[in-house]
Amino acid sequence: MASKTERTRERLLAVALELFVEQGYDGTSAGQIAARAGVTEMTFFRHFPTKASLLIGDPYDPVIGTAIRDQSSSLDPISRAAQGIRSAWQQLPTPASIEVxxxxxxxxxTPSLRxxxxxGTAATEAVITEALVDGGTAQREAAIAASAVMAALNTALLEWSLAEDEELGQAINTALDVLVNRHG
Structure with a gap:
């Protein structure tokens, strides 16, 4: 059973999505979300530092970093990062695709959210860069590879969100395939 904190967080997320659909992201305030969820605005900000953080955030960075470190250092940086991300994706529970x-x-x-x-991907890029550097990749090459991988993933995820024709995992794999096939 979820704790009170987890239930409050889930309720805030659900209410926020409802309001964003009804009023648009820019037309919805943190105060409105809190009120509909039955909590104070202060409680809202205890769970989410900003309204944008309701929609943007990646709790998977530690898993991604470890999975990249586990890849062979003989691989080029993009292939190593791509294989690490694929491995991390297989280790994680599949998120609720409809909500994602x-x-x-x-x-x-919403342009401001893009x-x-x-x-928001800067933290994930830093994790990927560090993992690649730990495996012997030069800092500059690691940073470029991390940026390329995150750009591909972000584009694939946003394109996926606007369609209805494929699963989330397929969108991620397609982005990584494009990178690896074009790079190698």
Whole structure:
């Protein structure tokens, strides 16, 4: 059974998605989300530092870093990162595709959130870069590979969110396939 904190967080996310669909992201305030969820605005900000963080965030960075470190250092940086991400994806529980698609669709349709998503990937890029450097890749090459991988994934995820024709895992694999096939 989920803790009170987890239930509150889940309720805030669900209410936020409802309001974003009804009023649009820019037309919805943190106060409105909190009120509909039956909590104070202060409680909202205890769970989410910003309204954008409801939609943008990646709890998988540690798994990604470990999975990249586990790849052969004989691989080129992009292939190593791609294989690590594929491995990490297989280790993680499959997220609820409908919810993920809804969240990403809002991001795809809101210019300010697209920018926030890009800046939000900086932490994941740093994890990928560090993992590649730990495996012997030069800092500059590692940073370029990390940036390329994250750009491909972000594009694939946003495109996936606007369609209905494939599963999330397939969108991720397609992005990684494009990188590896073009690079190697």
């Amino acid at each position: 698609r809804s969240r990403l669709r809002i991001v795809a349709q 920018a926030a998503m890009t800046s």
